[in-house]
Amino acid sequence: xxxxxxxxxxxxxxxxxxxxxxxxxxxxxxxxxxxxxxxxxxxxxxxxxxxxxxxxxxxxxxxxxxxxxxxxxxxxxxxxxxxxxxxxxxxxxxxxxxxxxxxxxxxxxxxxxxxxxxxxxxxxxxxxxxxxxxxxxxxx
Numbered sequence: 001x002x003x004x005x006x007x008x009x010x011x012x013x014x015x016x017x018x019x020x021x022x023x024x025x026x027x028x029x030x031x032x033x034x035x036x037x038x039x040x041x042x043x044x045x046x047x048x049x050x051x052x053x054x055x056x057x058x059x060x061x062x063x064x065x066x067x068x069x070x071x072x073x074x075x076x077x078x079x080x081x082x083x084x085x086x087x088x089x090x091x092x093x094x095x096x097x098x099x100x101x102x103x104x105x106x107x108x109x110x111x112x113x114x115x116x117x118x119x120x121x122x123x124x125x126x127x128x129x130x131x132x133x134x135x136x137x138x139x140x
Contacts, residue, residue, distance in 0.1 A: 013101040019044040022102045024093025024109065031090055084120070088113075 020026040021044065029038035089095045094102070094113050102110030 012097065013104070016098045016101045022094075022098040022105075022110075027089070027093040027098075031093075088117075 016022050020041065026038060027041065029036060030041040032038075085095065092109075092113055094110065096114075096117060099110045099113045099117065103114060
């Protein structure tokens with residue numbers, strides 16, 4: 001049954017569009033705290049936190065409750081990934097969700113961003129697999 005994931009993605013994308021998260025200039029205005037700061041996205045983020053809090057509380061009940069997970073430690077992969085995400089968001093004004101939603105508008109900037117993001121993911125997978133293979137050879 002693929003209707004629910006599709007509907008969820010559609011609702012998420014519409015929410016991003018309505019909130020202005022697909023407009024890189026609005027996002028960059030939010031990140032420009034030293035210039036002409038636009039605080040409106042803080043309300044979007046606050047609303048998302050409320051919705052996520054309620055959803056996670058509800059998901060903790062019933063037969064479809066996800067297994068509880070906790071962050072065990074902060075490592076280089078976590079910090080590096082967060083840094084790359086933040087730098088990309090600050091430079092371009094897009095993050096993965098809004099960039100994918102912008103593809104629906106045939107936005108060339110979003111297409112370039114998504115291609116770069118996909119290339120980065122593939123490069124990271126390759127580098128991590130290569131590093132693991134090297135560690136396994138040293139151990140073996």
